[in-house]
Amino acid sequence: MTKSKKGIESVLAREADGTIQITFTIPFSIIKSEQEEALAHLAKEVEIPGFRKGNAPLEKARESISSASLIEHALSHILPKALGDALTKFKIKPLIYPKFELIKAKDGEDWQIRGVTCEMPEIKLGDYQKAIKGTLSASSIWTPNKGKGEAPKEKSKEEKEQEAIKTLLALSEITIPKPLVDEEVDARLSGLLERTERLGLSLEKYLASIGKNPETLRSEYETQAREALKLDLVLTKIAEEKDIKVSESEIDAAIKETVSGKNSFENLNTPERRRLVGSLLRKRRALDSLVSLV
16 A cells, blocks of 8 residues: 555555556545635636626535536546556556546545556467468468369468468467456447447447347457457567567658548647557558568
8 A cells, every 4th residue: 555645545456367456545635625626717617697707706606516527627636646656656557548436435534536457468479480480381382182283372461461360369378458358349339339320320220220239249349359459469569579660750651641631740740649650550560570471
């Protein structure tokens, strides 16, 4: 158990799949102080009859501001610092930003909040180069019983990629943390919802039309997410092992290829996007290196 300067306590719990839970106990004095600051800030935007905007007494303004807004605003100031302190104390490098859950929130008592995230899981690659080379080589060797005297056609790059991926996934050992799977599934469901809404369909009607329900769809997405995440993490590991580098000019070129309409290079060229593009290019190069084994 550790304490920050503000008296916030944090307790760490790890699960076998790499899931991490950090439970914060926050003194009510801190909660109350932050809520008062939140009230003063939010009151500036409140319009109450008989008063100029932002000039109403705080107690009057409080009547027009929901407790949920005060809590959200207060915690948005408390949690980032508390989280940063906990990550430093416990030497954690989370893969994703934690999802927070309010466990206990009674007036006059310390509050408890749980943050759930995960770390990079252990990845066992095995002798993937030998296995992939053997798989691709075996599939390209011609023997008389393979056909009527005709040598097989050379496999396309795409076919070789799929065989390499299949071999890599079968050989690699990795347990995908549940928070990572949940985030990927939620992103896929959100994307599906947006697409169905653009078509003027409700998600319920769409699922009925394809003979599925929310439970079966989520189950399918979980299977797809685990496979996609496994490949993503494995290729990231290979790129690290091979020390694959990507130049800034290559990242520039990749971003420029996505420029269209309102999406100018300046709008797309953010630090976050550059990191994402760089990561994608390194994984792409890692996959290309596997295909080039044959």
